[in-house]
Amino acid sequence: MRLTGSRAMRRRLVLAGCGGMGRRHMRAYRTLEDFEPGRLELAAVVDREIERAEFLAGEAEEILGSRPACFTSIEDAIAATPDLDVVDVVVAAAAHHVVVETATAAGLHVLCEKPMAPGVRACRAMQSAAERNGRVLSIAENYRRDPIARLLRAVLDAGGIGELRTVVDYAAGGGRGASAGGWQFKRVQGGSLLESGVHNADLHLYFGGAIDTVHGQVRLREPLRYFRGEKVKPFHEHYSAEYPESQPADAPDVLLATYEYANGALGQWLYELAAQGPGFNRFTFWGSEGQVDMPGVRQGLPLKVYPGRSKEALPDEEVLALAPDFGLDDRTARFFGGERLARYDNDHSDVGSGADLKLIAIEMAELLDAIEGDGKVEVDAEVGLAAVALVMAAHESSEAGRPVTLQEVVDGSQSSYQDVADRELGLLN
Known part of the structure; x- marks a missing residue:
């Protein structure tokens, strides 16, 4: 049975990424609090530009009622913030696997914005990190919801x-x-x-x-x-x-x-x-x-x-x-x-429609349920990877000059287009 409000543990969260989508996710925490109070606390925010972190923290204080601590790295946030449970990853896609590997190694569960990663190798690295550390990884793909x-x-x-x-x-x-x-x-x-x-x-x-x-x-x-x-x-x-x-x-x-x-x-x-x-x-x-x-x-x-x-x-x-x-x-x-x-x-604001904020809140609530042993996340690593692979399949087909099977992109046997970025990211020698 799902626990909400005072019967559920309030989970402490660090938001990684304070750009436009980070601002949207923070507002979705307010939506979650309105429908299921007491489930989430924004304890820290991270952005490599401290001014962005400070700006979002000020918005959070106004919208959520408390000001999170500000950091310029996920490592510093984890080290300085006690009792963290969850990281919400809303940084640029090329950094997703780095943040997820760091966070899961520290024992945090993850909600990660789409796309899961820039390519299949990085998706697999994220999946392996979550499985190795026994953490829940959910991909924030909300259109289907x-x-x-x-x-x-x-x-x-x-x-x-x-x-x-x-x-x-x-x-x-x-x-x-x-x-x-x-x-x-x-x-x-x-x-x-x-x-x-x-x-x-x-x-x-x-x-x-x-x-x-x-x-x-x-x-x-x-x-x-x-x-x-x-x-x-x-x-x-x-x-x-x-x-x-x-x-x-x-x-x-x-x-x-x-x-x-x-x-x-x-x-x-x-x-x-x-x-x-x-x-x-x-x-x-x-x-x-x-x-x-x-x-x-x-x-x-x-x-x-x-x-x-x-x-x-x-x-x-x-x-x-x-x-x-x-x-x-x-x-x-x-x-x-x-x-x-x-x-x-549906209503609209300068940062996101009511529907969008509700769907992000639903994704977060589902992750919290899974952490508490109440069901599994719908868009897990395999589902998130499959969507990335389908987009990359069109790129791989174009690069190879032939049709490709989706399976050969999923399993990595066709990756020549992705190899260029993967080398730059240190995922391929």
Whole structure:
């Protein structure tokens, strides 16, 4: 039975990374406190730039009611802060494995932001560190946790559009801009296609199941990214004055891949982060008996389900009827206000939408449950690694000039694209 409030142990946490996403995670701790009080205490924050740590600590004092201690290294934070239980890793992707190895060796459990790491080798290093030290490692991949994503999975599993045949995911935008600190466009960090596209990759696997073969092409279209005059994501605006006018990019920013699912369905994925114009998004599933369009996640918008050749989408109640066994888990139902949701209201702030903060809070609560022996985390190391591998499979296919199996990327037998970054990170001689 899950323990909450005064019946559960209050876990002490160190937040590693005080940039835009760190600010968002800190606010999610407030959301967790609102729904499940007494489970978490932010004891320390870490950033290599002490000014960022001090700024977030000030925000935390206002939002959470107490000011965490500030450090510039995870080693110092662990050494100086007694009784730590958990580290929330929200640093740049290339440092994930270093922080996780240090933290798990010190006995801390881990929630790590996506992508799990820049490549498969670093993912394996993180997994090995957690297993070696007997710690729980959870990857903060939250798109699949959105109530509408859960409903879509239930509709597909129930045969609501018949046998799944084709999945198409198109997203285009970005131009020459860099919306946050430019590390996302660096090959050693995994590149922008991985940094944001890992969300899509996880959904492709979550909705469609195992993927056998990937045939991909990647390209670098914009080798110089501009900050000035471009829109910066709101939760990074506080730091935007620190950004240069422009920054070189050395990782691909366009991905086009086709793949075959183990169940025989086909998939096509276009992820274009250098597109001019207004941009475009479409995520559609075709089955033998109909079509489903998936809206953007974390928005609360309903699925559009078209039975047969109909041009009219089903109303919410008929969509829910396609998945009679659908029901959100107890925690998600409490956080979002219902067990069988076809849509939900969402609010927005300068740092994150209400849905986003709830999903991060749910991830953290699930980790705390697992630490206390109440279940396992959903997005564990194998699941997090698989999503990284799917993005990298498109890169590896492009590098090799042939289709690759997802398995050969997962097991490391095809890694020539990733080898360049892995050598720089000291993961490969």
